[in-house]
Amino acid sequence: MSVTRKAVCLAVGALAALILNAGAAHAQKKTLVVALNQDPDILDPTLARTYVGRIIFSHICEKLYEIDENLRIHPQLAAEMPAVSDGGKTVTIKLRRGVKFNDGTPMTAEAVRFSLERHRTMKGSNRRSELDHVTAIEVVDPATVRLRLKSPLAPLAAILTDRAGMPVSPAAAEKLGDKFGTAPVCVGPWQFVERIPQDKIVVEKSPHYFDPSQAKFDRIVFRIIPDDNVRLANLRSGDIDVMHLVAPTDATSLRKEGRFEVSNVTGLGYNGITINLRNKNGKTQAPGDLGTPLANDPRVREALELAIDREALNQVAWDGLYTPGCTAIAPNSPFFDRGRKCPGRDVARAKKLLAEAGLAGGYGFELVIVNNPQQRRVGEVIQGMAREAGFGITLTPKEFASSLKDNEDGKHQAFLIGWSGRVDPDHNIHQFHACGGSLNETLACDEKVDALLNKAREVTDIAQRTALYREASDVLLARRNILYLYFQNYIVAFPKNLKGYKAVPDGLIRIKGTAWQ
Amino acid sequence: MIEFLVRRACISAITLGLITVIVFAGVRMIPGDPARVMAGTDADAAGLEEIRAKYGLDDPIPVQYLRWVALALRGDFGESIRTRHSVAWTVATKLPITIELACVAILVALALAIPAGVLAAVRRNTAWDVVASAVSLCGVSIPNFWLGIMLILLVSVRLGWLPASGFVPLLEDPVANVKRMIMPALVLGTALAAVLMRQTRNAMIEVLSADYIRTARSKGLAGFAVVVRHALRNGLIPVVTILGLQMGALMSGAVVTESIFVVPGFGRLIVEAVFTRDYPLVQGVVLITASSYVLINLLVDVSYSFLNPRIRIRGRP
Numbered sequence: 001m002s003v004t005r006k007a008v009c010l011a012v013g014a015l016a017a018l019i020l021n022a023g024a025a026h027a028q029k030k031t032l033v034v035a036l037n038q039d040p041d042i043l044d045p046t047l048a049r050t051y052v053g054r055i056i057f058s059h060i061c062e063k064l065y066e067i068d069e070n071l072r073i074h075p076q077l078a079a080e081m082p083a084v085s086d087g088g089k090t091v092t093i094k095l096r097r098g099v100k101f102n103d104g105t106p107m108t109a110e111a112v113r114f115s116l117e118r119h120r121t122m123k124g125s126n127r128r129s130e131l132d133h134v135t136a137i138e139v140v141d142p143a144t145v146r147l148r149l150k151s152p153l154a155p156l157a158a159i160l161t162d163r164a165g166m167p168v169s170p171a172a173a174e175k176l177g178d179k180f181g182t183a184p185v186c187v188g189p190w191q192f193v194e195r196i197p198q199d200k201i202v203v204e205k206s207p208h209y210f211d212p213s214q215a216k217f218d219r220i221v222f223r224i225i226p227d228d229n230v231r232l233a234n235l236r237s238g239d240i241d242v243m244h245l246v247a248p249t250d251a252t253s254l255r256k257e258g259r260f261e262v263s264n265v266t267g268l269g270y271n272g273i274t275i276n277l278r279n280k281n282g283k284t285q286a287p288g289d290l291g292t293p294l295a296n297d298p299r300v301r302e303a304l305e306l307a308i309d310r311e312a313l314n315q316v317a318w319d320g321l322y323t324p325g326c327t328a329i330a331p332n333s334p335f336f337d338r339g340r341k342c343p344g345r346d347v348a349r350a351k352k353l354l355a356e357a358g359l360a361g362g363y364g365f366e367l368v369i370v371n372n373p374q375q376r377r378v379g380e381v382i383q384g385m386a387r388e389a390g391f392g393i394t395l396t397p398k399e400f401a402s403s404l405k406d407n408e409d410g411k412h413q414a415f416l417i418g419w420s421g422r423v424d425p426d427h428n429i430h431q432f433h434a435c436g437g438s439l440n441e442t443l444a445c446d447e448k449v450d451a452l453l454n455k456a457r458e459v460t461d462i463a464q465r466t467a468l469y470r471e472a473s474d475v476l477l478a479r480r481n482i483l484y485l486y487f488q489n490y491i492v493a494f495p496k497n498l499k500g501y502k503a504v505p506d507g508l509i510r511i512k513g514t515a516w517q
Numbered sequence: 518m519i520e521f522l523v524r525r526a527c528i529s530a531i532t533l534g535l536i537t538v539i540v541f542a543g544v545r546m547i548p549g550d551p552a553r554v555m556a557g558t559d560a561d562a563a564g565l566e567e568i569r570a571k572y573g574l575d576d577p578i579p580v581q582y583l584r585w586v587a588l589a590l591r592g593d594f595g596e597s598i599r600t601r602h603s604v605a606w607t608v609a610t611k612l613p614i615t616i617e618l619a620c621v622a623i624l625v626a627l628a629l630a631i632p633a634g635v636l637a638a639v640r641r642n643t644a645w646d647v648v649a650s651a652v653s654l655c656g657v658s659i660p661n662f663w664l665g666i667m668l669i670l671l672v673s674v675r676l677g678w679l680p681a682s683g684f685v686p687l688l689e690d691p692v693a694n695v696k697r698m699i700m701p702a703l704v705l706g707t708a709l710a711a712v713l714m715r716q717t718r719n720a721m722i723e724v725l726s727a728d729y730i731r732t733a734r735s736k737g738l739a740g741f742a743v744v745v746r747h748a749l750r751n752g753l754i755p756v757v758t759i760l761g762l763q764m765g766a767l768m769s770g771a772v773v774t775e776s777i778f779v780v781p782g783f784g785r786l787i788v789e790a791v792f793t794r795d796y797p798l799v800q801g802v803v804l805i806t807a808s809s810y811v812l813i814n815l816l817v818d819v820s821y822s823f824l825n826p827r828i829r830i831r832g833r834p
Contacts, residue, residue, distance in 0.1 A: 039599075041793075124568065182600075196781055197597070198781045199684065200781075223682075224779070226776065227776060230681075230776075234779075236674045237681040405550045
């Protein structure tokens with residue numbers, strides 16, 4: 001008995017010692033651990049839909065074009081910017097030479113044609129609408145492809161900076177078909193190794209990449225840690241190196257600690273209140289009269305906007321770390337309209353407008369919010385501010401998926417929701433405001449706006465396009481079917497000795513070029 | 518006997534049939550269009566139509582149901598919409614992780630509960646008893662997520678003794694596996710330990726006042742031997758019963774614990790599948806879980822009838 005007991009004690013002690021000592025010292029790590037807040041969906045550039053998936057792609061699937069910190073577009077796998085001819089209907093793209101996919105096969109013009117064709121035509125493709133202007137893809141020579149368009153498309157290069165511009169290895173894609181995402185092969189400084197759903201995605205340095213000096217880590221492990229507090233605790237304990245999406249409230253204290261670099265960049269996506277104007281029975285049905293002052297009287301919507309203090313909202317809800325705004329175009333975009341001033345808070349005028357609308361006694365409506373603590377906080381701040389102007393807002397929290405469906409079905413009066421944002425302003429405006437736009441859930445429609453937005457798709461000059469968007473915005477901002485409130489910032493934290501990190505406004509983490517110092 | 522077995526098997530089959538209906542209907546009653554969720558905010562109408570067509574979401578519900586059951590009967594639960602891995606494979610990789618976690622948590626719970634319960638019973642109405650009861654009350658009351666975060670902050674962030682999260686398969690690296698299992702198992706085990714400790718205490722108090730214990734003592738046996746060899750063995754029977762009943766609570770506790778410690782187990786799988794409206798995955802996971810319950814019940818019923826013939830006879834029509 002006592003001998004056994006001694007043996008057990010010894011064993012337990014030895015095990016404990018082993019456990020506590022192992023891993024105490026780790027030198028300059030060749031593996032970098034990045035924590036994401038969500039598990040990406042399928043890792044196939046043609047089929048993928050999630051934002052976090054793009055972070056994985058930025059390491060294993062490079063694109064014909066890439067954006068920089070100032071949202072300027074430059075070639076990545078292409079050799080130069082696209083050459084436009086034939087009145088904008090033919091676009092010729094020269095490819096970088098000597099590029100290999102991560103299975104060692106060459107990235108030829110034929111492979112690029114194959115990939116774009118796959119994006120354009122594969123069943124279930126999520127790239128189809130992005131490339132729907134393309135009518136044909138031709139191979140000119142082994143390093144040149146030519147796209148034929150049905151009409152000029154200024155945002156094409158911007159479209160090719162995302163998944164639609166990712167060439168996939170034809171050999172791998174033909175072998176795996178719609179399961180390509182379980183073992184993706186593209187061009188990238190790293191290549192896919194394994195994925196354990198809800199746990200991690202592992203990539204390792206590619207032997208085939210054309211610029212191996214850019215990949216300073218042998219491995220990158222992307223870990224999925226949904227809870228903000230848990231992700232933060234893991235950063236502080238050193239279990240992860242790079243933390244995506246630090247909550248603004250935590251960013252301030254993390255900065256004070258001094259151990260971590262906290263990178264904060266204004267994102268492309270806006271948040272605001274979408275106000276239903278004409279969607280009575282669903283997006284696909286004919287527009288109808290909702291019969292509410294909020295939908296029918298522009299003065300009521302203007303009063304609501306005047307009741308809101310965007311700066312105060314940012315301070316209270318986001319510790320002042322996000323970026324207040326009143327249009328769909330982020331301030332770091334080359335298309336941003338620097339001359340436009342956002343309306344400030346003016347409670348007296350808001351009250352006057354409500355009185356003019358015959359609502360001097362106050363007016364109540366329902367604002368639907370996505371049910372999470374952050375959105376509730378924003379909703380409550382808006383509720384409080386609007387109360388002073390005479391609005392009685394009822395906040396209705398809804399689960400995300402249900403809220404999107406109800407919004408589409410015309411069941412909302414007002415909906416606090418955002419848009420993740422794209423590089424080209426067209427993708428942040430056209431589909432929300434054009435008549436019959438695919439995401440125009442308020443069913444607002446104005447032919448003058450359509451003409452301006454369509455024109456802005458066709459001209460390529462930035463100044464000219466900026467002017468068109470300015471003109472369209474004048475109408476949209478007076479219409480107020482979307483009250484733009486702020487841009488979400490992307491806050492990323494990592495140890496101070498990780499150098500070379502570049503914060504691009506799309507918020508994606510790019511480890512390429514970073515290294516321990 | 519054969520008749521009994523056939524009858525039990527038939528009842529189980531009917532139960533399973535009902536379960537498939539409930540699972541299928543339940544999943545479809547969750548509000549929100551699955552195509553919409555899969556597509557995210559960015560999809561257009563054509564994309565949505567395509568998703569619906571691909572997964573047969575636009576067929577009438579009874580057709581969808583029959584197609585699913587027909588495939589499930591052949592062991593094909595379909596593939597996850599989100600990752601394209603088969604449901605069976607996904608479950609097979611996740612389930613062992615949660616089973617390991619649950620087993621370690623039970624060990625932790627027993628290691629804490631039995632000595633504390635015995636001590637509280639033997640030293641009844643002393644300071645020991647009060648302390649043990651107070652600690653047990655705390656154990657029941659402290660929410661898993663709070664305890665988990667506090668443990669991470671203390672053990673991983675402040676002291677740096679253990680990794681804060683993650684999972685390494687046991688066969689790949691046993692040490693790393695144990696290091697990552699300690700904290701989640703402790704968190705999951707404490708709530709269970711509290712319940713078991715109360716049960717042990719009550720059972721022991723009852724057993725210790727039984728006649729045969731008095732006889733054992735009067736034989737001149739040492740106190741320790743009486744408590745451990747004679748009293749504890751009998752006292753443990755109700756504890757084991759309670760332990761069995763707590764398995765459900767353990768599984769639901771695992772959902773929270775796995776999220777905090779980022780353990781890629783069965784609990785997180787279910788939660789994520791529901792949030793992403795991954796229909797095939799939710800259906801498969803719930804069906805597999807429910808079926809295993811039915812199967813275990815069937816086996817228990819059958820084993821009872823072997824152990825106790827009275828059940829078999831009474832069960833005869």
